[in-house]
Amino acid sequence: MDSKKAERNLDHLLPCGWERVVDTWLQEDVPSFDYGGFVVGDKPTTAHLFQKASGVLAGIPILDKIFEKCNCQAEWLVKEGEYYEHTKGERKLIARVTGPTNNVLQAERIALNVLCRSSGVATVCHQLRQVCDNAGWQGKVAGTRKTTPGFRIVEKYAMMVGGIDTHRHDLSSMIMLKDNHINAHGSITQAVKEALSVGGFALKVEVECQNEEEAREAIAAGAHIVMLDNFSGDAAKEVGARLKKDHPGVIVEVSGGITIENLAQYLGDGVDIVSTSSTSQSVPHIDFSLKILHLKQE
Numbered sequence: 001m002d003s004k005k006a007e008r009n010l011d012h013l014l015p016c017g018w019e020r021v022v023d024t025w026l027q028e029d030v031p032s033f034d035y036g037g038f039v040v041g042d043k044p045t046t047a048h049l050f051q052k053a054s055g056v057l058a059g060i061p062i063l064d065k066i067f068e069k070c071n072c073q074a075e076w077l078v079k080e081g082e083y084y085e086h087t088k089g090e091r092k093l094i095a096r097v098t099g100p101t102n103n104v105l106q107a108e109r110i111a112l113n114v115l116c117r118s119s120g121v122a123t124v125c126h127q128l129r130q131v132c133d134n135a136g137w138q139g140k141v142a143g144t145r146k147t148t149p150g151f152r153i154v155e156k157y158a159m160m161v162g163g164i165d166t167h168r169h170d171l172s173s174m175i176m177l178k179d180n181h182i183n184a185h186g187s188i189t190q191a192v193k194e195a196l197s198v199g200g201f202a203l204k205v206e207v208e209c210q211n212e213e214e215a216r217e218a219i220a221a222g223a224h225i226v227m228l229d230n231f232s233g234d235a236a237k238e239v240g241a242r243l244k245k246d247h248p249g250v251i252v253e254v255s256g257g258i259t260i261e262n263l264a265q266y267l268g269d270g271v272d273i274v275s276t277s278s279t280s281q282s283v284p285h286i287d288f289s290l291k292i293l294h295l296k297q298e
Contacts, residue, residue: 010080010160011061018153019065025110026069037102047104047292049074049095054086055286057094058122058161059115062154066114070107072099081161083126097290108290117151118158119286125162125279127260132274137267142167143279144255155280167275175199178208179229188214192221206253212239219247227275230256233265240270 051057060080067074075096078084084092097104121143128141142165147155156166168174175195177188185191188207195205206225207218215226226243228236231254240252253273254266266274 008081010157013160014061014153014157019069021150021153022062022065022069022110024150025066025114026106029110030106034102034106037106040101040105042100042102044098045101045104045292047097047108047290048093049097050091050289050291051084051094051286052086052091052289053287054084055119055123056081056083056126056162057115057119058158059118059154062114062118062157063111066107066111067097067099070099070103072097072104072107081122091289094288101292104290104292112288112290114154115288116285117148117283118154118161119288120283121155121158121280122162123286124260124283125159125164128263128276128279129163131260131263132267135264135267139267139271140165140273141263142253142273142275144275144277145170146277147280159279162279164279165273175203175205176208176227177206177223179210182207188217189221192218192223196222204251208255212242215239215243219243219250223250225251225253225273227253227255229254233262236266237268237270240268240272242270244270 057078057080060076064074075098076094077096078092078094084094086092097107099107125141125143132139132141143156143159144167145152152169156169159166168176177191177195182188182191185194192205192207199205204224205222206227207214207223208227208229209215209218210229215228218226228239231239236254240254243250243252251272252270253275254271255275258266258274258276259278263274263276
């Protein structure tokens with residue numbers, strides 16, 4: 001990871017009240033009695049958090065809040081966004097967690113689930129950005145809104161840790177007219193004009209287009225961004241180049257079926273943004289474990 005990216009305080013982006021989602025996770029996992037917690041009691045303990053697979057670490061501020069709500073504390077030995085190259089048979093100590101034993105174990109599974117998922121997202125995003133950097137392409141890779149319900153803020157945060165753009169966060173972030181909007185309305189031109197009439201100067205309007213003709217109609221109507229959907233790599237670059245030659249100010253996004261395996265095919269001067277759902281769907285998780293230091297019974 002780039003050192004400057006790794007040192008950014010992305011946790012400053014998290015909105016007030018975001019931690020309420022942590023309460024729902026704890027309520028889901030401990031809805032009534034904690035029988036295992038009764039067995040171990042509340043004697044002070046220390047647990048070691050290990051990273052056991054290659055990947056980008058993401059999720060420290062979220063884990064800190066989980067541990068805090070469970071009356072525990074983590075001492076981190078690595079920085080957010082650091083990449084660990086795993087060697088078979090080894091594991092890396094990344095944090096020490098202290099607190100009452102029952103509380104450490106209440107936090108364990110939730111913390112690991114979040115860390116495995118967010119680090120998996122960040123790692124995929126890091127790999128996508130590497131493909132672009134290796135090709136010398138200066139455009140943006142963006143993660144789509146196809147996120148896990150109730151977990152979007154964590155996954156979007158992890159995308160930034162991984163070094164890519166988060167695209168829009170929700171329906172209020174940008175006016176995107178997709179194929180269903182156009183089909184339901186019946187006219188690209190009128191749909192764009194109506195969107196512009198309510199979006200004001202602060203919101204961009206983007207139109208999902210199935211061919212060059214639709215893209216040109218959207219641009220003529222005033223769209224700021226056109227998305228070339230499900231184009232081949234060559235077609236996307238060719239159409240994008242023609243659109244930008246005629247309309248230098250327009251932003252060209254390509255999307256649809258783009259993965260790390262075919263990403264390089266879409267990188268060219270006619271493309272400004274490549275968006276993909278591979279940043280949050282079918283993402284391999286990164287393996288972590290939390291181990292309490294063994295205490296002999298007196």
